[in-house]
Amino acid sequence: DAKTTQPPSMDCAEGRAANLPCNHSTISGNEYVYWYRQIHSQGPQYIIHGLKNNETNEMASLIITEDRKSSTLILPHATLRDTAVYYCIVPNYGGATNKLIFGTGTLLAVQP
């Protein structure tokens, strides 16, 4: 089972910031939080990941709470092309395997 919970859907106005929450209350100290998105019928696209510090790249920012039980992905200026399903994932490092367990994700609809 996925270690994360996300709202099933969110709306955002074009040009505004999109803030996508994720709960991962059972995360362990050495487990990362990864975010991917999937635009309809395409392969998932890596966005960003973090351990405990906030992270920023050209696509998004990731804010992780101090207790690491939740995080927020921020798209600073959403565009129509950001409409996608966003997945928050804590990889399963079982043995020698790095397995991504996808939940249902959040469908972000950016409105014009």
Add this chain to the structure above:
Amino acid sequence: DAGVTQSPTHLIKTRGQHVTLRCSPISGHKSVSWYQQVLGQGPQFIFQYYEKEERGRGNFPDRFSARQFPNYSSELNVNALLLGDSALYLCASSLASGSGIRETQYFGPGTRLLVL
């Protein structure tokens, strides 16, 4: 640089047939993983390979098999196809430098398989 490539992009088979899907990882990446995504659901882990060895297997029947070649490309084989095998099959690669494989996975565009 080229990303993960998969072939074919689309495939139609009939029940009972066999299918082979191919994946080329990002140059320099040594680990390949396969995922199945049924319509309306998130991707599900099938296999992970590193240095030509199977490192992990998801909850899939023995009809599913895979292998990784010396150039790190990979094939996913599915025998005795069922209607329920219709899905988007995704390949992901990761650098897997050093002793670990706990690195970011980058996905290809997928192969859409339809079983009639």
